[in-house]
Amino acid sequence: MARRALILVEGHRRSNGLPYVHAAQRLGLHPITLSADPAQYDYLAAERLEAIRVDTDDLDALISECSRQGETYDIAGITSPWEAVYATVGKLCGHFDLPGPNPTSIEQCCDKFAQRQLLAEGGVPIPAYRLAANAADVESSAAEIGLPVILKPAVGVGSRGVRLCRNIDEVAEHTTYLLGGKHIWRSSPRILVEEFAQGPLYVANLMGNDVVGVTAYEFGPAPHFVTRECIFPAPLTDDEYTHIADVSLRCLQALGLGWGPTNIELRWTKLGPVVIEGNPRMAGGDPKLIQLGYGVDLIAEHIKLVIGEEWDLRTRHSQTVAVRSLVPDRDGILDWIDGGSRAAAVPGVVEVKLYVEPKTPIVRKGDSRDPIGHVIAASPNLAQTEAMLQRGIDLISWSITPFPTARE
Known part of the structure; x- marks a missing residue:
């Protein structure tokens, strides 16, 4: 009998790549990663x-490789x-008659x-927005x-190219950055200009049409x-949680999602929750x-869905x-x-x-690539968790020598 395999199209260098591999192995599956550059995943x-190695932008090449793997494994x-x-994963699943997301909804x-x-048509609360193709x-x-407004690429991930612009000079400066060749576009350059919805950020994590939980996010200093x-x-009242869950489910309906993992980013403004973005994937x-926090392995549960199990x-x-x-x-x-080792020894870390x-050269981008590490703590209550986390953080230090400045 052929060994059961899980095809992973690309991976992830920092957060969820290895956990998907490990979850697949725990479920008795043989993980096979198809990537344009496998070496990028250590x-x-x-x-x-x-x-x-396969061109993951080429659907036909992926179909061919999956078919080839199917001669050896039970995919x-x-x-x-x-x-x-x-x-592309959704299209592959459709081709091989396997459970998967709707590719049109994802795109x-x-x-x-x-x-x-789509969110506006569905009556979902969102910030005011405009689409722009040039500086004017x-x-x-x-x-x-x-003002202030958020400028962001119409297509992109990881907060790349996203900036808060508080005055017209900052608008002009960031527009020049985005359109002047410094930002790498995956598609034709289009900029979303968006009202700055002010208030704490929450991310609702969903699987299918179930809200699994809500995470509170805090950012570093503006404009990034x-x-x-x-x-x-997230430290929310029952009413606040219910409100966020309701808006998140309305967001799913408007976007035609509801299969597999989704995360909905919201700001709690003076008017209540406003949707910043819906993402058809796990949240970082x-x-x-x-x-x-809850003992729920979302990645393993996603894989179960992918292979047709409950x-x-x-x-x-x-x-x-x-x-x-x-x-x-x-x-x-x-x-x-x-x-790092001293911090790891702190109780609760x-x-x-x-x-x-x-x-290593450190060049900050103002996005998700900037952190050089993280510390996680857990306990029965927030005050205790924060105290343990801070004790761990205080034990970690580093030194960075600035790059030499060019002489005139």
Whole structure:
């Protein structure tokens, strides 16, 4: 009898790539990663995992490779931890008659302008927005909406190219950055100009049409949106949680989602929850927090859905979990980073990860690539968790030597 395999189209370098592999193995599946560049995922070589080089932007090439693997293995399912190829995954699943997401819904969702239109038509509360293709459009759109505004690429992930612009000079500066060749576009350049919805950010994590839980997010200093800390479950009243869950489910309906994992980003404004974005995928590190907080392995439950088995989202226990990102305050060469093992020994600290080695160049981008590590703590209540987390954070230090400045 052929061994059952799970095809993973691409992986993820920092958060969910390896957890998908491990969850597949725990479920008795042989994970096979198809990637345009397998070497970018360190864990593949480190754990001697099967990986095949293939152009993951080429659907026909993927179909051919999956068919070839099907001669050796029983392909139980196809999925991905990476949003950029998730629509392609849906098309692959359709071709091989396997459970998978609706590719049309995914593609509409990944285009932030198309998503905004669908949410508006569905009566979902969203910020005011305009689409701009050039500097004049951006400036007039910002004037119509009123400053401050958010400028972001219409297609993109990880807060790349997203910036808060508080005055017209910042609007002009960021527009030049986005359109002047410094930002890498995956599609034709289009900028979304958006009202700045002010208030705390929450992320609702859903599987199918079930709200599994809500995470509270805190960012570092403006004008960028680099995550500083997350708390799960978010400290909300029952009414606030219900309101967020209701808006999130309305968002799913408007976007034609509801199969597999989704995360909905919302700001709690003076008018209540406003949807910033719906993402047809797991939210970065949230699955880890949910597993620690509620005992639910969202990644394993997603794989069960992918291979046609029943999932189980029941809460096994309840803890409050917090994660703090280690974010450098300057660019330069990382001389040293120390204290990780001491921080890991603090009672209540459940994970310490350092992403970079000494002598690595540090160049901040103002997005999800900036953190150089994180610390996670968990306990029965928020105050205790925060105290344990802070004790761990205080034990970690590093030194960065700024790059030499060019002489005139």
